[in-house]
Amino acid sequence: MRATIKDIAAKANISYSTVSRALNNKYGVNPRTREKVLRIADEINYLPNAIARGLVSKQTNTIGLVIPDIRNPFFPEVASGIGESAAENGYNVFLCDSNWSKDREEQYIKLLAERRVDGLIVAPIGDSIDGLKTIIEGMLPVVYVSRAPVNTNHSYVAIDNVRGGFLATKHLIENGYEPIGFIGATEDSVTSNERYMGYQRAFEQYSIPIDNKFIRNGDFKQKSGYDIMQKMIKDGTSPRALFAVNDLFALGAIQAIKDAGLRVPGDIAVVGFDDIPVASLQEVQLTTILQPKFQMGRIAFEMLLEAIESGKKDHSGKNGRKVILEPELIVRKSSR
C-alpha cells in the first residue's frame, strides 16, 4: 500500500493535519517539525494522492485537450504550444485524441469533465456542440482552438479562415491558373466551410464563375486527398490548379498527380493550408497558408487560464474572447 499522510503522522508522532500543512508549506508550522515531516516523507517514499486532494480542494491543476487527429502534424504543433504554456503555469495537460469520431470526442469531453479538469481546450470536429452542450453548459471553462462551433459564446483562438482561403485562391488566380479546384471536408466542418468562403470570395472578386465540377469533399486525411485527385484525373475533370483545405489533403493530391504521370505545378498546381513541417521540406515545397500553430496553442492556454482564474462561476462564455490570427501565404514550388 502506498504511504499516506497518516503514516507520516504516526512516525512523527504528530497529527496528520500538521503533516498536511508541513507538506504544503502552509504558514504556521514549526520549522523543525516541517523538516522532520519532510524527512520522513522522503524516507517512506510518500507521494501525495492528487485524487484525494482534488476532492476537497476542487482544483486539480489539470486541463483537458481534445483534438481530432494526433496524426495530423498540425495538432501536435498546437498541443506543443499549449503544453509549454501550461507547464509554465503549473498545469498539466491531458491530451485526448478523438480520431475524427464525434462519439469519442463527446465521450472524452465527458470523461475529462468527470475527472474534474479545471478547464478544457477543444479543437472540435464539427460545427455543433449538441452533445457537449449539456456537459459543459456553463459549468466548465472551455476554450476552442483552431476551429469553433458556430455561434458559440465561448472563447476561441482561430485563424481567419476566410482570408486564408481567399489568399490561397487569389494567388492561384493571379498566376493564371484556370480552372481552380477545391478539396474540402464534409459539410459540418466550420474550418472547411470558411476556407471555401474565401475561395468563393476570390472568384467573385475576379468575376470568375465557380464550376461545381471541381469542388470535392473528403475527410482531412492524406489518403482522401489522394483518392479524390485520382478520381478527378481518371474522370477527366481535373482542374489546372487545386486549393486543398489542408496540407495533408494537398500532399495526398500531389501523390495522385504524380502517380498519374503528371507534374506539379506543370500540369496541376497545388496549394494547401496549415504549413505543417513537411510542407517546407525542399523535396516537397508545398505552397500553403501558414497558421501560427505554436502561438495559437499558447494563446489558447492563456485564455483558458484567464477563464479559470477569473470567473470561477459563470462559464456560459457570455463574455468569451475571440482571437483571430492572421494567415500568411507561403509561396513555394508547388504553385510556381
Place this chain on the structure above:
Amino acid sequence: MRATIKDIAAKANISYSTVSRALNNKYGVNPRTREKVLRIADEINYLPNAIARGLVSKQTNTIGLVIPDIRNPFFPEVASGIGESAAENGYNVFLCDSNWSKDREEQYIKLLAERRVDGLIVAPIGDSIDGLKTIIEGMLPVVYVSRAPVNTNHSYVAIDNVRGGFLATKHLIENGYEPIGFIGATEDSVTSNERYMGYQRAFEQYSIPIDNKFIRNGDFKQKSGYDIMQKMIKDGTSPRALFAVNDLFALGAIQAIKDAGLRVPGDIAVVGFDDIPVASLQEVQLTTILQPKFQMGRIAFEMLLEAIESGKKDHSGKNGRKVILEPELIVRKSSR
C-alpha cells in the same frame, strides 16, 4: 455547483446509497426506483465525479502515456495504437509530452502517479530510470515502449534496434557506398546506442574499419540532423553515405546536403529509421527501417492491461515480458 448523488437522492426521496447502486447498475435495486433515479439524474444533468469515485474504488480506468516528443511523427503513430487499444478496453489515455526534458519526464510520471493512474506506458528519454525508480518501484504497473532503460525488469515492446541498424548499414555497404557515416543521439540513448551496435556489426561482418571521423551525435530533431550534415560538408568530412538513427535526422541531413548543392543519393546516400509517414512521400522517398508503430502501441497497451489485471500486487516487473519486433528495411530513392 455540480449536481451530486445526494441531490438525486433528495429529489427521489431515497438514500444516496441506493442512488449509487441504481446508477451503477448494481444488483438489488427495484427497477422502478432505478428508472426514477436515472430520470432525475438526466433532468438535473448529473455527471459522476470520477475523482471521488477513484478515491474509494482505487481504480481510475486511466493510464498515462509519457513520450519525449509529440512533434516527431513516430510517437503519434505509437500513441494512436495505444489509444485505440485502450478505448476498446474502456480505458482513457492521458498523453504527456516531456519534450526531451528529463526533468519534465520525471515530473510527468510523478504527476500521473499522484493522480493514481492504473498504469503507465513510457517511452523513456534516457537509459536510466533513477528518478522514476523511487516513484514507480513496484507500486505501479509500467510498460516501456519503443525504448527501455537498460537492465529494467519491467515489460516492454521495442524493435530489434541492433538488427535494424545492421540492416541499414549492410544495405549501404552492399550498394558500394564508402565511407558510411553515422548520426546518433547522445550517449545515454539506448535506442541510438543499439542502432550503432548494428552499424558496428555490419562493419565487422564486412571487415571494414570504423572511422570515427564520420560518427556524430545530435538530439533526434531535424534541425540537429541539418546542422550536423552541414558541418560535415563544410569541414570536408562528409561520407559517401549516411545512416541516421531516425528519420527526422535523415530528413534534416538531406536538407543540408541539398542546400550545399549536392545530390541524394548521387553525392551522399541517406538511410533513416522509423519510417514515419513523410518518408514514403514520392518527393521524399527516404530509405529507412520500418518500425510497426501502430502495432507496437497496441501491444504496449495489451501488456499493460495484463499487468493491471493480473498482479495487482507486485509491480517490480520481475516477470516482465519483453516483446521484440522485427525491423524491416524499406529501400527507396535516397539510397539507390
Place this chain on the structure above:
DNA sequence: GTAATTATAGGAAACGTTTGCAAAGTTGTC
C-alpha cells in the same frame, strides 16, 4: 398464519486529503 427466505433500502464507514476553529504552548511587555 407463521416462519423462512428474498428483494430492496438505509446507515455508516471508508478512501486521503484540506481547512476552519479551538486548544495549547510560547514569547513578550509592563
Place this chain on the structure above:
DNA sequence: GACAACTTTGCAAACGTTTCCTATAATTAC
C-alpha cells in the same frame, strides 16, 4: 508575574463516492 499576543498544534468536518452491514418490506413455503 500576569496578561496579551502570537505561534504551533490537534480535532473534526468536509469533499462525493462506494460498499459492507443491517433493517425493513415483500414474497414464498409449509
